[in-house]
Amino acid sequence: MSTISVIEGSMAVAQAVKACRPGVIAAYPISPQTHIVEFLSQFVADNEMDTKYVRVDAEFSAASAVYGSSATGVRSYTASSSQGLLLMSEVLYAMAGTRLPVVLTGVNRTVSAPITIQPDHQDTMALRDTGLIQLHVENSQEAYATHIQAFKLAEDHDILLPVMVCMDGWILTHSFEPVKLEDQEKVDEFLPPFVPKYRLDTKNPLTYGAYADDEVPEFRLMMHFAQERAKEKIEKIAREYEAKFGDYFGGLIDTYRCDDAEIVMVAMGSVIGTLKDAVDKLRKENIKVGVLKVRSYRPFPGEEILSAVKGAKMVAVLDKSLSVGQGGPLATDVKAALANKQAPPVLGCIAGMGGRDMSMVLIREIIEKSQKAITTGKIPDIEYIALKRQYLE
Amino acid sequence: MKEIRIHGRGGQGSVVTAELFAIAAHQSGRYSQAFPYLGGGGERRGAPVQAFTRIDDKPIRIRSKIYEPDYVIVSDTTLIKLVDVTAGVKPGGMVIVNTEKDPMALGLPKELDIRTINATQIAVEKIGRPIMNTALMGAFAAFTGEFDIESIKAAISQKFSGAIVDKNVAAAVAAYEQVKSR
Amino acid sequence: MIGAVCKAAGSLQYKTGTWRDNRPEVTDKCNGCGICETFCPDSCITIENKKCIIDYDYCKGCGICANECVRKAIVMREERK
Amino acid sequence: MVLAERENLLAAGHRACPGCGAAIALRQILRALGRDTIVVSATGCVETFTSPYGMSAWEVPWIHSLFENSASVASGVHAALEFLREKSSVVVISGDGGTFDIGMGAMSGMFERKQNITYICYDNEAYMNTGVQGSSATPYGSSTTTTPAGKASFGKIQPKKDMPAIALAHDVDYVATASIAYPQDLMKKVAKTKEIYGPKYIQVHTPCTIGWGFDSSKTVEVGKLAVETGLVPIYEVEKGKPMVVKKVKNKKPVEEYLRFQTRFRHLLKEEQKDIANQIQAICDKNIERFGI
Structure with a gap:
């Protein structure tokens, strides 16, 4: 029987990973990822997992070790955050290029400088082009489910790419809330053992990481x-998960009250729940808004977004990061997806960077700016939300 | 939805208190969410900290900070000088302070419902150390009626193990009964 | 194969003998001691019937075999002659 | 022993330069290790010349990912084998750049974890793959493209980093130096690693015809001279046992070694006599310190 208990988001991830039975875990501490790997270390220490936990000297080595273990044909997991993810980045390119189905948690936190431990999406955005599949989650239950789905997706022989489950640091990893933990037996049925397509094996010597020219x-x-094939698989696996465990959090995207919405707010991660509450509140004031959750950032669900926002008057995209010199990366992707199509205009909003709280006041500001853009027909390149002008001097 | 804000100091167990409230709410069949002040990596033992709990009859989606709490818990009176502990408290909201002093002597806004409990003394008596958070929880249950004492006891039993379970349960019950008997 | 994974010993299809300027030739003095085989960087020497055999498909003509042969049983000759 | 088997696990058709010392080392190392071996390589000459896509020279399973992480990748391979309860040897083969410089942190971590991995550094004393840039393994006085000799320079001003000493400081189970010029010694040492459980480090001196500047036929001869002058001491330290050093009966003056190579040629000029003398002093010190 599944059990529901109030646990930390980090514990939800650790429990999901445990249920997936990885053979090798390698990780290095970095806040706010740290609890995840501490919990997993304890599971191994308590013999609750048949897993080799490799304590490493840096995130760079963590990614390298799972690169090695995955190539040896063993289900492998790592987790990191912020600077640590960036330190891994060189390996992550190699991992994706070598088609190793490692699952990692990218606990979202901004990147120095200035140094801080506050959350936003700057870190995983920097890994956008690695080849990693990136799935963003909105709450602990979804984090739990998505890790289990991620192994199934990564290890599918049509995919064979690393999958990074992105979750907002602190906001999710350090929150306690009820999480349903599934039966091990049912997880085993959903996620069979890893069958590698190739592996390092002295009985069949293969060369990994060859040098290519042409x-x-x-x-x-x-x-x-x-990644294109993964679009279908992500949806399919999410539905299989629903059939097995009763929970569905969206496939590539999820929508909330978008059908008749004049303004659709597009966002990723932990802000989605707050946006849903905001939508309910605003709807009572007769403001027709909806929320579109981008669950899969890579592969990017351009077509799905287009069909979900077609009828709206404005698409307000919330970016928790800034591509300096360009704007919000999510807004840029949404604009690209809607370009040359019959689609509403896009207002890119930078909001919630560096852990700046996504409060109702702030969301109202986004809606007001969207309404103004609709009425005036003038759409700024970027709107900065809850900007504290005193720091700009 | 009911929102609780806890003011404490690093190392006093404010986050654990928030977590225990969330567990207690779950034990009593409600939804809950607990979280520390975002970040906190720069805060060390002794620094003023905050932790939050939300309780509702339906799943909780909102994840912003708590700006207008229904309840505030203050784990020691020295915090009142350092932090605006009553900021944003809803009209008629309750502030529970760990002190031997009279509520009116704390210099807090008079329009608020201020309650006090000497949780530290109860903790010293029942646990042997001034770890006051479970006593505060017992008092909170009695003052607010948000929890029955059984769900507080269940939360403590779920979170801890060994001898400290009984001691903490005893502290919570003692505080609960002290408030009830007033 | 995806991920640039590839099979062992595919290098055999690449004939490095075309790189050669000088060609080692084995004379009657060879007793098949194997020193040349041990030192050959290019895996192109084998010892058969107490004689070293050079695989000219792969020999790059570095001359180590001739230089290291204690019996001076290998001589280097210019390839174009 | 191993020589008799003559098993070749590095296929012909690889793209090393003619006379490549590292290729000689590879063949000997693989012969000593045998087929039940998984090799992890760092970026470098060996990686490049053995692994063109579809034309790999490796006859054992082999993996490369980056320049600085071969020790960490090996840690993962080893953990996976432990999980699978398989016993193949896990061996890192990395150049001096990937060992002494960019990969040293990862190697230190691997040593500290005490995993059963053999780390072999083929030491050609500079970044040869990228065009002979100086590394911390480049010897004193050597001219490279980033430590060039010139009007105001005699080449590299720092002595070679003592990597085996750093390995020993990790209290690893076996540390050895070797040279391709002494294949029996090298193969014996590599074979020995299979008998010792724990991290092991072997540093193999592999002359490079292009980077050092000598005729391709002279690779082994140069390697021998390096040992015979005392510049490259050959020894092994097995945990709990006294150090075993390769003795040299007729020691040669280092000038014979320097003369052979364009990287040292500038030191033969009268005005650089001091530097050549200092290199001789390094040899003398080695001879005394190791009892060569």
Whole structure:
């Protein structure tokens, strides 16, 4: 029987990973990821997991170790955050390029400087082009489910790419809330043991990480094609999960009261729940708004977004990061997806960077700016939400 | 939805208190959410900290900070000088302070419902150390009626193990009964 | 194969013998001691019937075998002659 | 022993330069290790010349990912084998750049974890793959493209980093130096690693014809001279046992070694005599310190 208990978001992830039975975990501490790996270490220490936990000297080594273990044909997991993810980044490119189905948790936190431990999406955005599949979650239950789904997705022979489950640091990892933990037996039925397509094996010696010259474009493209195939699989696996466990959090995207919405707010991660509450409140004031959750950031669900926002008058995209010199990366992607199509205009809003709280006041500001853009027909390139002008001097 | 804000100091167990409230709410069949002040990595033992709990009859989606709490808990009176502990408290909201002093002697806004409990003394008596958070929880249950004492006891039993369970339960019950008997 | 994984020993299809300027030739003095085989960087020497055999498909003509042969049983000759 | 088997696990058709010392080392190392071995390589000459896509020279399972992480990748391979309860040897083969410099942190971590992994550094004393830039393994006085000799420079001003000493400071189970010029010694040492459980470090001196500047036929000869002058001491330290050093009966003056290579040629000029003397002093010190 599944059990529901009030646990920390980090524990929800650790429990999901445990249920997935990885053979190797390698990780390095970094806040706010730290609790996840501490819990997993304890599970191993208590013999609750048949797993080799490799304590490493840096995130760079953590990613490298799971690169090695995954290539040896063993289900492998790591987690990191912020600077740590960036330190891993060189390995993550290699991991995706070598098609190793590692699952990692990207606990979202901003990147120095200035140094801080506050959450936003700056870190995983920097890994956007690695080839990793990136799935964002809105709450602990979804984090739990998505890790289990992630292994199934990563290890599918049509995909074979690392999957990063992105969750907002602190806001999710350090929150306590009721989480339903599934039966091990049922998880085993949902997620069979890892069957590698290739592996390092002295009985069948293969060369991994070969040097390519002329073949590079095709190998990069094959990663892209795998991500294209992943679009269907993400939805399919989410539905399979629903059939098995009763929970569905969206496939590539999820929508909330978008059908007749004039303003659709597009966002990722932990802000989604707050936005849903805001939508209910605003709807009572006769403001027709809806929320579109981008669950899969890579592969990017351009078509799905287009069909969900078609009828709206304005698409307000909330970016918890800034591509300096360009704008919000999510807004940029949404604009690209809607370009050359019959689609509403897009207002890119930078909101919630560096842990700035996504309060109701702030969401109201987004809606007001969207309404103004609709009435005036003038759409600024970027709107900055809850900006504290005193720091700009 | 009911929202609780806890003011404490690093190392006093404010986050654990918030977590225990969330567990107690779950034990009593409600939804809950507890979280520390975002970040906190720069805060060390002794620094003023905050933790939050939300309780509702339906799943909780909102994740912003708590700006207008229904209840505030203050784990020691020295915090009143350092932090605006009553900021944003809803009209008629309750502030529970760990002190031996009279509520009116704390210099807090008169329009608020101020309650006091000497949780530290109860903790010293029942636990042997001045770890006051479970006593505060017992008092909170009695003052607010948000929890029955059984769900507080269940939360403590779920979170801890060994001898400290009984001691903490005893502290919570003692505080609960002290308030009830007033 | 995806991920640039590839099979063992595929290098055999690449004939490095075309790189060669000088060609080692084995004379009658060879007793098949194997020193040349041990030192050959290019895995192109085998010892058969107490004689070293050079695989000219792969020999790059570095000359180590001739230099290290204690019996001076290998001589280097210019490839174009 | 191993020589008799003559098993070749590095296929012909690889793209090393003619006379490559590292290729000689590879063949000997693999012969000593045998087929039940998984090799992890760092970026470098060996990685590049053995692994063109579809034309790999490796006959054992082999993996490369980056320059600085081969020790960490090996840690993961080892953990996976432990999980699978498989016993293949896990061996890192990395150049001096990937060992002494960019990969030293990862190697230190691997040593500290006490995993059963053999780390072999083929030491050609500079970044040869990228065009002979100086590394911390580059010897004193050597001219490279980033430590060039010039009007105001005699080449590298720092002595070679003592990597085996750093390995020993990790209290690893076996540390050895070797040279391709002494294949029996090298293969014996590599074979020994299979008998010792724990981290092991072997540093193999592998002359480079291009980077050092000598004729491709002279690779082994140069390697021998390095040992015979005392510049490259050959020894092994097995945990709990006294150090075993390769003795040299007729020691040669280091000038014979320097003369052979363009990287040291500038030191033969009269005005650089001091530097050549200092290199001789390094040899003399080695001879005394190790009892060569």
